[in-house]
Amino acid sequence: MIAAGVESVVLLGRVGVRVSLLPATGYSVTASGTGTVPVHPVKLIEANLACSPFDGGLRLSGMFELGVRRDHVRARALRRITASAGRYLRDWEPVEDGVAIAGMRPATPDSLPLIGPVPGRDGVFTATGHGTLGLTLAPATAAALAPQVLHGVTAPEFGPFALGRFAGGPAAGTRPARRGLRCGSARRSVVAHIGSTRSPPVARRRVGPVR
Ligand SMILES: Cc1cc2nc3c(=O)[nH]c(=O)nc-3n(C[C@H](O)[C@H](O)[C@H](O)COP(=O)(O)OP(=O)(O)OC[C@H]3O[C@@H](n4cnc5c(N)ncnc54)[C@H](O)[C@@H]3O)c2cc1C
Secondary structure, three states: OEOOHHHHHHHHHHOOOOOOOEEEEEEEEEEOEEOOOOOOOEEEOOOOEEEEEEOOEEEEEEEEEEOOOOOOOOHHHHHHHHHHHHOOOOOOEEOOEEEEEEEEEEEOOOOOOEEEEOOOOOOOEEEEOOHHHHHHHHHHHHHHHHHHHHHOOOOHHHHHHOHHHHOOOOOOOOOOOOOOOEOOOHHHOOOOOOOOOOOOOOEEEEEEEOO
C-alpha cells in the first residue's frame, strides 16, 4: 500500500508509475484568547479559512500554496491568516502564544484522490491525493479499499479515483514547483477539523501572540 502523502509520487515512481500529485502547503495556528469564540467550526468562505473552537481556544487554518514544498511555518502566512480571520471574529483577541503548524496536502489536478490498484503491479495499491480532506476521508477510504486489498472485490465507486485517469497528461515531478502560487479552484478550501484533535503532517513551532 502506497499512502505516503506527497511522497507517494516518489514511491509510485519507483514502481514505474507517474501520477499528477503536487504538495499544497497550508498552515494553522491554535491559540487561546479573550472574546467571542464560535461554538461550532466555521468556514469563512471569502477568506478561505477554517475556524474551529479547540481546547478552549481557537484554531485557524488556511492557505493553499500549490507546488510549494515547505515543512516550516511561514510567519507572514500566519499573519495573513489571523488578520483575515480578525475581520470576522468580532472581539476575539489572542492572549498567549499559539502553536503553529505547516503541512503539505497531497493535491491532484482534478481535486479527486488517487485510490486503487497500481497498474501493472499486482498486489500494490495506493490511497493518496486527498488534498484538503485527507483526515475526513481517510476512514471511508480505508473501509472501501480493504475488501479490494483483502479479497479482490473491486468497489465500483472507486472508478473516478483510478490512477490511470491522467494518462497522457503532465506527470508529477515533471512540473516546476511554483512557489507561492495560490490555486483558484474550490481546492483552496480548508475544512474544519471537526471533532478531532489530530493534526495533519506538520512542522510545529511555538509562535508569539497571533495578531
Ligand atoms: C493546515 C492544514 C489543515 C488541514 N485541515 C484539515 C481538516 O480540517 N480536515 C481534513 O480532512 N484535512 C485537513 N487537512 C488535510 C490533511 O492533513 C491531508 O489531506 C492529509 O494529511 C493527507 O493524508 P495522507 O495520509 O495522504 O498524507 P500524510 O498525512 O502526509 O501522511 C503520509 C505519511 O507517510 C509517511 N511517509 C512519507 N514517505 C514515506 C516513506 N518513504 N516510507 C514510509 N512512510 C512515509 C509520512 O511520514 C506521513 O506520516 C489539513 C491540512 C493542513 C496543511
